[in-house]
Amino acid sequence: MKIETVIVAAGKGARFSDFRPKQFCLLGGKLLLAWTIERFEECKLINNIILVVPPGMSKYAKETVISSSRYKKVKAIVEGGKERGDSVFEGLQKVDTSTDIVLVHDGVRPLISCHLIERVINQAKEYKAVVLGIPMRETVKETEEGNAVKKTLNRRRLYSIQTPQGFRKDLILKAYGEAKKEGRWASDDAGLVERLGEKVKVIPGEETNIKITTSLDLKFAEMLLGGRGG
Numbered sequence: 001m002k003i004e005t006v007i008v009a010a011g012k013g014a015r016f017s018d019f020r021p022k023q024f025c026l027l028g029g030k031l032l033l034a035w036t037i038e039r040f041e042e043c044k045l046i047n048n049i050i051l052v053v054p055p056g057m058s059k060y061a062k063e064t065v066i067s068s069s070r071y072k073k074v075k076a077i078v079e080g081g082k083e084r085g086d087s088v089f090e091g092l093q094k095v096d097t098s099t100d101i102v103l104v105h106d107g108v109r110p111l112i113s114c115h116l117i118e119r120v121i122n123q124a125k126e127y128k129a130v131v132l133g134i135p136m137r138e139t140v141k142e143t144e145e146g147n148a149v150k151k152t153l154n155r156r157r158l159y160s161i162q163t164p165q166g167f168r169k170d171l172i173l174k175a176y177g178e179a180k181k182e183g184r185w186a187s188d189d190a191g192l193v194e195r196l197g198e199k200v201k202v203i204p205g206e207e208t209n210i211k212i213t214t215s216l217d218l219k220f221a222e223m224l225l226g227g228r229g230g
Helices: 032-042 058-064 084-092 114-126 169-182 189-195 215-228
Strands: 003-008 048-053 074-079 101-106 129-135 140-143 149-153 159-168 201-204
Touching (some): 032 101, 032 114, 048 084, 058 074, 084 101, 084 169, 101 114, 114 129, 114 159, 129 189, 159 169, 169 189
Parallel strands (some): 003 048, 003 101, 129 201
Antiparallel strands (some): 129 159
């Protein structure tokens, strides 16, 4: 069974207090994006990696991130688009026709474990679409205009969703193809699959699989890496 990963690292990092996109900042003395690539490089079930970077930064990414010969699985570097959906769509165009399962992962989730990657893959073999989720611990309220509370949601049925998300290749290609025609993306990849009327399976994620969005997240990741011993 052939499995490929699209690592989406095309964001500009508007909420990050640095002159560089956050995926190109240092984490533990190494580029954040390099940590992410290495997680999938080391996972034996992954055949190929497709890296999606910001427009105009493919040369920079090649020279600074994957210049080392140790990244054998990165088969393509693609420049993304205006929105995340545009970027994922471009990455999916490089998926081999012989691929069975496609994973889509945020480039700024550098602490993903190989165990978790394999869990997504194994579940994707059984289900057509799989996402990682962490149960919500705090009370969540839906508000109306003016921040007036509309209702309190049942947190026992709510999850904070992570990546990688795993899909049968034909299904995710169809979902993105339809979304491209409509010109309407979703907040995550599974959202497009849901629009097709397909069921998406939620499996347990990991608390340490954090997304680096702010400089505080970066400090937290540094602390977690220290606990892992690098």
